[in-house]
Amino acid sequence: MDLSHNTNLFSMLLQAIFLICSCFLFKFTTSIDTITINKPVRDQETVLISNGQNFKLGFFSPPNSTYRYVGVMYNIPVMTVIWVANRESPLKDCNGTLEISRDGNLVILDGKKDVIWSTNLTNPVSLDTNVAHLLDTGNLVLKDNSNGMILWESFSHASDSFVQRMAITADAGESVNNNQLISWRSISDPSPGNYKASIEPIGIPEVVVWSGGYPYWRSGQWDGQTFIGLPGMISSYQNRFDLVNDRPGSESLTFTYSNSSVMQYFVLNVSGVLQKKFWFGGMGHWEIAWSSIGNECDVYGKCGPFGICNSQENPICTCLPGFDPKNGHEWDNGDWSGGCARKSALQCGKKNNNSVDGAGKRDVFLRMSSVKLPFRAESSPANSEGECGKICLDNCSCIAYAYYDGIGCMLWNGKSLFDIQKFSKGGARLYIRLAYSELDNKKTWKAIIATIVALGFISVVLCTYFTRKWLGKLPNGQEIAVKRLSRSSHQGAEEFMNEVEVISKLQHRNLVRLIGCCAEGEEKALVYEYMSNGSLDSYIDDLEKKEFLDWQKRVIIIEGICRGLLYLHRDSRLRIIHRDLKAGNILLDDELNPKISDFGMARIFGGKEDQANTIRVVGTYGYMAPEYALEGRFSEKSDVYSFGVLLLEILSGRKNSSFYQNEHGLSLISYAWKLWNEANILRLIDPQIYDPMMETEMKRYSNVGLLCVQESAKDRPNISTVLSMLCSEIAELPDPNHPPFFVNHKTSQTESLKNTLSECSVNSVTVTNIQGR
Incomplete structure (x- = not known):
């Protein structure tokens, strides 16, 4: 054994322990808001805090490291560094x-007063007027305090994080002006890592993650509002990206969110994955809202040149039509990097390319729909898809084209197409150049025929839709919705007339207004006011639509439904129990205000009647109160139960039915009850609307939802009390008792309920065709 070697190791270990102890022993730390010549930031003694308390700047050590760095961090309990000064x-x-140095630069000095990092201002400036501020955006700025001019800012020297109002920039002509994200080398080492994220300024702008000079991931082309290679990305006026072209080859990308109280940012992690994170304050940790690499197909060029990747298929890689694998053996073994090659050479460029016989016929284009377009498209002036195709056909080097609103005509010139991905929805149409002889391929013909049939069907549907829309509209121009009962519907004449009788006597802003009706033979139709935004259930559990329902909009919807129910139960001339309250029966107007609809199952209570019994249980599984489902007893409290389920759906952004056979238990209700007992109810809230400023209100609404779904009807509040609770007129809320069947979805009692409900409606009683006119 080498004794000297062990002694050296022991000595190094003691030094490391001493450093850790000296850095992390408690010291009194003061905070300042400005660095001046007389106010430096010293390790373990001083931190810089932004005005709004959102960010702080100070010295830190990464996990499992003894090295010290200066960084800008979120001012939260979990260390989250967005920028590092001395990362190298x-x-x-x-x-x-x-501190501010003698030449006016912001510098980091070690214990020997040697400069290890500097802002490197080229022109010396006055010592006395330079100050450094940490803005509430997280931007550290060095400015001349005499005139307010910013001399240097950290936002122009990005690390691995992209925050609001920061700009990622690219300039094809001057690389010095580029501002890109560079990953950490490891979670313990913030020095520049293997991955870079930047704007691709050549051709149509894209966000590209690079690894060692090669693309690793890309966003797809920018159409002015979204990156079209990200099918889940939607445009929003309040939450949006902005890409500015100051001049050809120069791009600048920023993003903003309307809800500034929720902390969220993008980070390029050590594995080269771009992630969008938001701070889940109630849980005290960051949640990942989006990742650039969701499956193998998101990795750039997974299937090689002229290959197409589809994550829903096995194998995921296939060759484009008209192409075969370059190396069949490698392809069969799952190595797709070699890609594909043409089966038949293109006719373009040959002497007789205008001939009409056999091989002399001109090249053709095969259309592929819902795809991520290949990398590095070139823009070309064209006013239509047809004109774009002609430009490509007349150019022998053009091997594919596409036309997309907001971008226009895109051409791909060269020898290969890279990084094409098939989407289940979204994406764009791509036209691939093939030799005319490839049309003899039966698969190609089948694809063309199928496309023609599909287009014909779509045309018929669109013509029918617009014809119906034109004919329903009333002579005075009012748009209407016609509820036409299908002939197979179980809703007979009695239920139809019941709906007419009930709704014709009701007038309230949160109830759908009946305009007229028709009953002739087997045909039955109701004419309602037209609700342009459809039903609430189309917004719940839909990632794209849910973004339109922020917290305040959901509060308006919840309280609107509650006021509509209050009118039915207490304020109208009739006391009405709806019996089929659910998301599908809540319609939304132009401003997303709710209106209760579908009164086919409603019952009118007379005199002092407060409950009734029926042997015919109708309604929708998952929304029915237990006393109604099992015993046929219904009352105001059974509507309150349905409202409670609906309230929990709106808060969570998930349908009750999505929990069946789920690991959380039988239903959304049991999941909410579990979280309540764990004092973790905020986890129920849809992450898209979570706001730490609204935590108290969100807890209150969750509490009310659980009070409404208590097992015993007598324990549930009436609807007027519910409204008072929601509006905070009742300050202290009681704790809820357990809901029905919450323990285990496999209990015999629960199975009995499911068997009972299997004979009830899952909308079987209210099968209708809603036709907007």
């Missing part, structure tokens, strides 16, 4: 200082 020059002890 760490301090080895806790004696560092961040």
Whole structure:
């Protein structure tokens, strides 16, 4: 054994322990808002805090590291660094200082007063007027305090994080002006890693993650509002990206969110994955809302040149029509990097390319729909898809084209097409150039025929839709919705006349207004006011539509439904129990205000009647109160139960039915009850609307929802009390009792309920065709 070697190791270990202890022993720390010549930031003594308390700047050590760095961090309990100054020059002890130097630069000094990092301003400036501020955006700025001019800012020297109002920039002509994200080398080492994220300024702008000079991931082309290679990305006026072209070859990308109280940012992690994170304050941790690499097909060029990747198929890689694998053996073994090659050479460029016989016929284009377009498209002036195709056909180097609103005509010139991906929805149409002889391929013909049939069908549907829309409209121009009962519907004449009788006597802003009706033979139809935004259930559990329902909009919907029920139960001339309250029966107007609809199952209570019994249980599984489902007893409290289920759906952004056979238990209700007992109810809230400023209100609404779905009807509040609770007129809310069948979805009692409900409606009683006119 080498004794000297062990002694050296022991000595190094003691030094490391001493450094850790000296850096992390408690010291009194003060905070300042400005760095001046007389106010530096010293390690373990001072931190810089932004005005709004959102960010702080100070010295830190990454996990499992003893090195010290200066960084900008979110001002939260979990260390989250968004920018590092000396990422390539760490301090080895806790004696560092961040200060304004004699030449006006912002510098980091080690214990020996040597400069290890500087803002490197080229022109010397006055010592006395330069100050450094940490803005509430997270931007550290060095400015001349005499005139307010910003001399340097950290936002122009990005690390691995992209925050609101920060700009990622690219300039094809001057690389010095480029501002890109560079990953950390590891979670313990913030020095520049293997991945870079930047704007691709050549051709049509895209966000590209690079690895060692090669693309690793890309967003697809920018159409002015979204990146079209991200099918889940939607445009929003309040939450949006902005890409500015100051001049050809120069791009600048920023993003903003309307709800500034929710902390969210993008980070390029050590594995080269771009992630969008938001701070889940109630849980005290960051949640990942989006990742750039969701499956193998998201990795750039997974299937090689002229290959197409589809994550829903096995194998995921196939060759484009008209192409075969370059190396069949490698392809069969799952190595698709070699890609594909043409089966038949293109006719373009040959002497007789205008001939009409056999091989002399001109090249053709095969259309592929819902795809991520290949990398590096070139823009071409064309006013239509047809004109774009002609430009490509007349150019022998053009091997594919596409036309997309907001971008226009895109051409691909060269020898290969890379990184094409098939989407289940979204994407764009791509036209691939093939030799005319490829049309003899039966598969190609089948694809063409199928496309023609599909287009014909779509045309018929669109013509029918617009014809119906034109004919329903009333002579006075009012748009209407016609509820036409199908002949197979179980809703007979009695239920139809019941709906007419009930709704014709009701007038309330949160109830759908009946305009007229028709009953002739087997045909039955009701004419309602037209609700342009359809039903609430189309917004719940839909990632694209849910973005339109922020917290305040959901509050308006919840309270609107509650006021509509209050009118039915207490304020109208008739006391009405709806019996089929659910998301599908809540319609939304132009401003997303709710209106209760579908009164076919409603019952009118007379005199002092407060409950009734029936042997015919109707309604929708998952929304029915237990006393109604099992015993046929219904009352105001059974509507309150349905409202409670609906309230929990709106809060969570998930349908009750989505929990069946789920790991959480039988239903959304049991999941909410579990979280309540764990004092973790905020986890129920849809992450898209979570706001730490609204935590108290969100807890209150969750509490009310659970009070409404208590097992015993007598324990549930009436609807007027519910409204008072929601509006905080009742300050202290009681704890809820357990809901029905919450313990285990496999209990015999629950199975009995499911068997009972299997004979009830799952909308079987209210099968209708809603036709907007």
